[in-house]
Amino acid sequence: MCRPPIGGHGKRPFTTVVPSLLGLAAAAMLTMLIATTNSSSSMMGLCKSAGCMGGLNSKERQLPPLPSPNPAMLPSGRLELLHGCTDFRCLRAAHALPRGPGQAFNFPHFFVIGFPKCATTSLAAYLQRHPQAVESNPKEPRMFNAVGNCSHPDSPTLRWGCDKAQEERYLLRTLKRDVVVESGLSRAAFEASTDYSWTPHVVASGIRRELPWLKLVVSIREPISTAISGVVHRLQELGRPKEEQSDWWVPEPVDECLERMRGGTNGTSMADCLRIRLGGDKSAWFDYTRAMAGWLHAFPAEQFHVLQYENLTAPGSREAVLADMQRFLGLDPSLAPRELPAENSRKGSEHPEGWPMRREQYEEFVGIATAASHRLAEQLEQHGLKDGEQWLEAWEAAWSCNLASCDANGDCLIQLT
Ligand SMILES: Nc1ncnc2c1ncn2[C@@H]1O[C@H](COP(=O)(O)OS(=O)(=O)O)[C@@H](OP(=O)(O)O)[C@H]1O
DSSP: OOOOOOOOOOOOOOOOOHHHHHHHHHHHHHHHHHHHHHHHHTTSSSOSGGGGGTTTHHHHTOOOOOOOOOOGGGOSSHHHHTTTOOOOOHHHHHHHHOOTTTTOOOOOEEEEOOOOTSSSSHHHHHEEEETTTESSSSSSSOOIIIIOOOOOOOTSSSSSOHHHHHHHHHHIIOOOOOHHHTTTTTTTTOOOOGTTSSSSHHHHHHHHHHTOEEEEEEEEOOHHHHEEEEHHHHHHHTSSSSSOOOTTOOTTTTTHHHHHHHHHHHTTOHHHHHHHHHSSHHHHOOOOHHHHHHHHHHGGGGGGEEEEEHHSSTTTTTHHHHHHHHHHTTOGGGGSSSSOOOOTTTTTSSTTTTEEEEEEHHHHHHHHHHHHHHHHHHHHHHTTOOOOOOOOHHHHHHHHHTTTOTTTTTTEOOOOO
């Protein structure tokens, strides 16, 4: 294999009986806190457009400032408010209240935002087995870029806001609010809609506006391997009967090439199909930097944990990488499952010996990937997330390793990281 060298919280039962007086005080506080959180998000520059006024009419905007709350009337904390929350506004109000003892996590606590084909399913499965974590159902709810009707992807200046019924469904069913509340916030809810990573920047700012405390986990793989992994997935999907194809399936120009490849038509190679898949602006597919820029604009760097796929999956470094990630998330690594699963794996069964490719073809891809990878390494370093040089070493080693497989005629076998 052409792999580069790679340098308890106890559960607290939640008392559901909130005295009615406290309930009233909580409701009053909720109103005040909602007002506070709304104004603070616009102050943070997250909501610059007029549409971001959240639908307030002019009369509501003229309301006098709310009086300061009487501390004696404060609800005892965020848990009591969260207990009844069915929308994001309420969550923000609850998170503005102090945490109680043992309440280790926010709700939701973190997202695995990408990238597709970078072992995110394995990562989610691993985290799901952690006793302090609560995985969403489904793993990829796609609330913010599809299901929740939250955004206008074509125009970041248009008003952002998710459908209220979908918010309720998302919090209660998808993110399992009651499980988390009953744990006394000693468990961390998460979801892993990995195509959030490639969505327009408005999605990142929208998520930040709704859930500003979120921690974000991102796994990034050597770009040529990621792209080939995507093509192989498509190739397999094409081989399935139409009625069994995934619901995300949309025909693409590359399909014809893949059909020829599948049919064994002479001369149709992975490189041909990959080139078509990458399209006119080939570098866009390798350009993690552009996608990350939107996220890094929306969220502070401290809220990200970036994993390099090659480190995450290498037997020598995997354990330490996973432990680091758990510490970042506030999960106890000593409670972690033993193994990182190997979900969605195709490279072990599809051309495990490597994809035949001409040297000049692979060099062309490496040329594009190199420029994009340098930009990414620089970006990660600038934000204090990674050592750029070390990052590049792992990928350059993979490229060299593959080029070393080429014979005197220039025929190579390209293995995925
Ligand atoms: N533990 C472990 N070690 C090494 N490699 C692993 C592991 N877990 C997942 N993978 C590889 O990750 C690829 C699938 O990534 P994703 O789950 O993110 O794909 S998806 O976007 O959700 O479809 C897929 O890559 P390919 O096989 O090249 O397609 C998996 O093999």
